[in-house]
Amino acid sequence: MNTQNLRKDVHTDGTPVVCVSCEARHRGVCGALTPEQLTTLSKTSYKHKLGEGHELVGEAEKVESYSNILSGVVKLTKTLADGRQQIVGLQFAPDFLGRPFKADSEITAQAATNVSLCSFPKSVIDRMIRESPGLEHKLLEQTLKELDEARDWMVTLGRKTAAEKVASYILMIARHIDPEAGPEGASATFDLPMTRADIADFLGLTIETVSRQITKLRTDGVIVLENNRHVFVPNVERLELRAGS
Amino acid sequence: MNTQNLRKDVHTDGTPVVCVSCEARHRGVCGALTPEQLTTLSKTSYKHKLGEGHELVGEAEKVESYSNILSGVVKLTKTLADGRQQIVGLQFAPDFLGRPFKADSEITAQAATNVSLCSFPKSVIDRMIRESPGLEHKLLEQTLKELDEARDWMVTLGRKTAAEKVASYILMIARHIDPEAGPEGASATFDLPMTRADIADFLGLTIETVSRQITKLRTDGVIVLENNRHVFVPNVERLELRAGS
DNA sequence: ACCCGACGTTGACGTGGATCAAGCAACGTG
DNA sequence: CACGTTGCTTGATCCACGTCAACGTCGGGT
Numbered sequence: 001m002n003t004q005n006l007r008k009d010v011h012t013d014g015t016p017v018v019c020v021s022c023e024a025r026h027r028g029v030c031g032a033l034t035p036e037q038l039t040t041l042s043k044t045s046y047k048h049k050l051g052e053g054h055e056l057v058g059e060a061e062k063v064e065s066y067s068n069i070l071s072g073v074v075k076l077t078k079t080l081a082d083g084r085q086q087i088v089g090l091q092f093a094p095d096f097l098g099r100p101f102k103a104d105s106e107i108t109a110q111a112a113t114n115v116s117l118c119s120f121p122k123s124v125i126d127r128m129i130r131e132s133p134g135l136e137h138k139l140l141e142q143t144l145k146e147l148d149e150a151r152d153w154m155v156t157l158g159r160k161t162a163a164e165k166v167a168s169y170i171l172m173i174a175r176h177i178d179p180e181a182g183p184e185g186a187s188a189t190f191d192l193p194m195t196r197a198d199i200a201d202f203l204g205l206t207i208e209t210v211s212r213q214i215t216k217l218r219t220d221g222v223i224v225l226e227n228n229r230h231v232f233v234p235n236v237e238r239l240e241l242r243a244g245s
Numbered sequence: 246m247n248t249q250n251l252r253k254d255v256h257t258d259g260t261p262v263v264c265v266s267c268e269a270r271h272r273g274v275c276g277a278l279t280p281e282q283l284t285t286l287s288k289t290s291y292k293h294k295l296g297e298g299h300e301l302v303g304e305a306e307k308v309e310s311y312s313n314i315l316s317g318v319v320k321l322t323k324t325l326a327d328g329r330q331q332i333v334g335l336q337f338a339p340d341f342l343g344r345p346f347k348a349d350s351e352i353t354a355q356a357a358t359n360v361s362l363c364s365f366p367k368s369v370i371d372r373m374i375r376e377s378p379g380l381e382h383k384l385l386e387q388t389l390k391e392l393d394e395a396r397d398w399m400v401t402l403g404r405k406t407a408a409e410k411v412a413s414y415i416l417m418i419a420r421h422i423d424p425e426a427g428p429e430g431a432s433a434t435f436d437l438p439m440t441r442a443d444i445a446d447f448l449g450l451t452i453e454t455v456s457r458q459i460t461k462l463r464t465d466g467v468i469v470l471e472n473n474r475h476v477f478v479p480n481v482e483r484l485e486l487r488a489g490s
Numbered sequence: 491a492c493c494c495g496a497c498g499t500t501g502a503c504g505t506g507g508a509t510c511a512a513g514c515a516a517c518g519t520g
Numbered sequence: 521c522a523c524g525t526t527g528c529t530t531g532a533t534c535c536a537c538g539t540c541a542a543c544g545t546c547g548g549g550t
Contacts, residue, residue: 154395155325208509244327440497441497
């Protein structure tokens with residue numbers, strides 16, 4: 001492990017901090033740590049990959065550790081007693097994963113795609129939180145962002161039609177994965193990171209309805225599909241219109 | 246203003262801290278402040294009341310100030326361009342109101358009932374946050390709680406039937422307003438703090454559907470209504486069954 | 491007392507999306 | 521190659537909920 005390089009990355013300009021074990025910037029974590037803390041963290045963190053569908057919680061994986069998502073998409077789901085399921089959140093590439101100050105979240109985290117993570121023990125981070133207030137500030141910011149996203153989605157779940165829901169979903173994915181697609185009449189290309197079943201669970205619909213609405217968007221020329229996963233949006237503004245603002 | 250009393254409240258056992266201007270405990274704020282900060286805050290905070298339906302945001306009220314809710318219920322709503330509305334959160338008596346680090350929340354806060362608040366300027370609190378890390382910790386805890394509630398409600402919005410939604414709503418209100426109603430077969434009595442229109446906006450339904458489902462709960466003996474607002478739940482467990490877990 | 495408006499209930503009817511069911515394409519496996 | 525499996529689409533039917541409309545009830549103002 002090259003501590004020299006680590007130190008240099010921290011000291012030269014302060015901002016771009018890299019975790020030595022996974023060689024990635026940790027949004028919300030490393031950026032708020034002192035060089036000493038970062039070194040400590042690096043000694044206990046480890047990089048690993050998960051296949052699609054792999055569960056991250058309930059098997060003592062998340063409960064005892066926090067993770068940064070290096071690539072892929074993680075879905076947070078809640079399930080009713082009779083099996084009805086709802087996805088309550090999606091975490092993308094640089095997000096932080098893990099619930100501070102609470103072991104039981106009643107939420108299941110599952111890999112929606114292949115995922116690679118950089119994990120470290122809960123105890124180490126919890127101690128660092130107590131030591132450096134900047135870290136807590138980062139956590140608060142991410143939590144506020146998640147709260148905003150959750151509330152945005154509540155409007156979609158409660159008040160939009162199936163057609164608007166599906167358009168909103170595609171638009172959200174486009175903005176996350178292909179953020180270069182500017183707001184002004186630009187086009188976008190990306191892969192849907194989830195199955196139709198996942199999309200349905202996210203939108204509070206059935207797979208049949210999702211399929212029909214996607215077909216409609218396709219026949220109307222709003223999107224172009226390839227292999228059921230690869231999406232091309234020739235005109236993002238047209239998609240925005242379908243999403244019901 | 247009696248600073249002697251204030252100091253005494255802070256010093257004797259540490260925990261029960263009282264704001265001198267509104268004479269109430271402020272969950273999430275005063276409890277994390279030093280005596281000096283509390284004194285400073287008291288000089289700028291002011292207590293006031295708002296009638297039902299009064300807006301707290303968009304008119305420079307919330308943007309430039311934070312508030313503690315002393316009594317009443319505040320609803321947070323989002324509105325689509327065509328007027329469809331969704332309530333994305335409810336804040337009850339000891340909650341903190343106001344979004345740190347962001348002036349534009351795209352959310353409207355309205356008094357759902359008569360509300361009394363204790364407000365103070367954004368700038369004062371923002372400075373105190375920088376000074377005392379305990380305050381930020383409190384904010385993080387409240388934000389996490391709100392996130393949990395939002396995600397619980399997403400399941401209700403996306404996957405529950407109208408009957409289950411209404412039962413879940415009544416149950417949630419019961420637990421907030423009459424928390425003495427123990428989980429084991431106990432009864433509960435309380436007033437619904439919102440109109441049928443608000444309930445509909447909260448549940449993603451129409452007022453007619455809400456009315457029909459309430460009527461059904463009444464004719465089935467799960468609840469007893471009086472004046473359309475006062476509710477008696479003879480057996481909370483029966484209501485829980487209707488809420489679909 | 492009267493009216494009025496806000497709020498709530500109830501009924502009749504239409505429809506969006508769920509449900510049930512069939513079929514298709516891509517894939518890996520014996 | 522036939523075979524099953526998984527993911528997706530499409531069609532036919534049904535029903536939960538929205539929509540439209542009428543009516544009841546309460547409280548406040550003149």
